[in-house]
Amino acid sequence: MIYLDHAATSPPRREVLEAVWPYLTQVTGNPSSSHEVGRAAKAGLDAARHAVAEVLGARPGEVVFTSGGTEADNLAITGIATANPRGRHVVVSAIEHPAVLETASALRESGFEVDVVGVDGDGLLDLTALDAVLRPDTTLVSVMYANNEIGTVQPLAEIAARCRAFGVPFHTDAVQAAGHLPLDVGELGVDALSASAHKFGGLRGAGFLWVRGVVPLAPVLHGGGQERGRRSGTSDVASAVGTAVALHAAATAREAEVARLTSLRDRLIDGVLATVPGARLTGHRTRRLPGHASFCFAGVGGETVLAELEQVGIVCSSGSACAADSDDASHVLLATGIDADLARTAVRFTLGPTSTADEIDAVLAALPSAVQLAGR
DSSP, X not given: OEEOBTTTOOOOOHHHHHHHHHHHHTOOSOTTOOSHHHHHHHHHHHHHHHHHHHXXXXXXXXXXXXXXXXXXXXXXXXXXXXXXXXXXXXXXXXXXXXXXXXXXXXXXXXXOEEEEEOBOTTSOBOHHHXXXXXXXXXXXXXXXSBOTTTOBBOOHHHHHHHHHHHTOOEEEEOTTTTTTSOOOHHHHTOSEEEEEGGGTTSOTTOEEEEEOTTSOOOOSSOSSOTGGGTSOSOOOHHHHHHHHHHHHHHXXXXXXXXXXXXXXXHHHHHHHHXXXXXXXXXXOSSSBOTTEEEEEETTSOHHHHHHHXXXXXXXXXXSOGGGTTOOSOOXXXXXXXXXXXXXXXXXXXXXXXXXXXXXXXXXXXXXHHHHHHHTO
């Protein structure tokens, strides 16, 4: 089986499994307990927090461990927007993940105003439109680092500078970017950043939110006051340890892995555009994730193409795994100006640590006939 759906999930790294095993079988205390067993668990949790902070160029106390990217996004958007005394106005981009868009919608229902800023045909944020909606009462701007469906990477530093000029906290959903793109929060200029461990070799159901220390954050979960009162609930030490190990490993290997994946990605994009009549690349050609290649094939159902490819052992997707059961056209593709019919033909290939040149060649050999069969 050729697995090219790493944007949906990527297998845990071996070093992650080795690191978490002791915390599942031996160091099993509650890190909030004051006895020796609890202190041992807390030491593991503290070490994981320091390791994540080191990759981010941040302070350990600014890292909040969560159950994944969705919780991290919810906490960032609701927590920052409601704690900010400036007003009740939030800005998001049109191509955000549902974890952001649905949270913004919930804020709207509670009395917030929400502005949705559009993107161009490549999926890049309209910076002029962003400038036009920023207001003295804006409490938060949230724009994702890199898009999960089309791979486009946003100019975060430029967006951050605009937000900073207005004194508005800026959050980025870095779920797809973590492990592939630089995460130094000082260089990015962001005030909050969300990540999900299983996208970069950690465990499913684990992630973190980083929030700059000066930014107020109201909790979404209430209880025992863990994570410095920002996220109550018994800490999952094993998941936190796995997240830290995976993030550090990805950061260490990032430069070489990005070069490798970019080469494979470009080989795939060039080959598809050359061999599949009518194929259309979605997202920016170069400002995109290193292992991401997504296309539309006019007149062909994307799900049918997926089925044809799976028949020959190639697994990919039609877009976000969170919308896999929906017949609706992708809101991301619609936002880039692609019509609904063409949007439903989308096929996404996302590469990861197991991807090889031979696998790319196998896809290029199989895809033309798969598209042709799907169009019958």
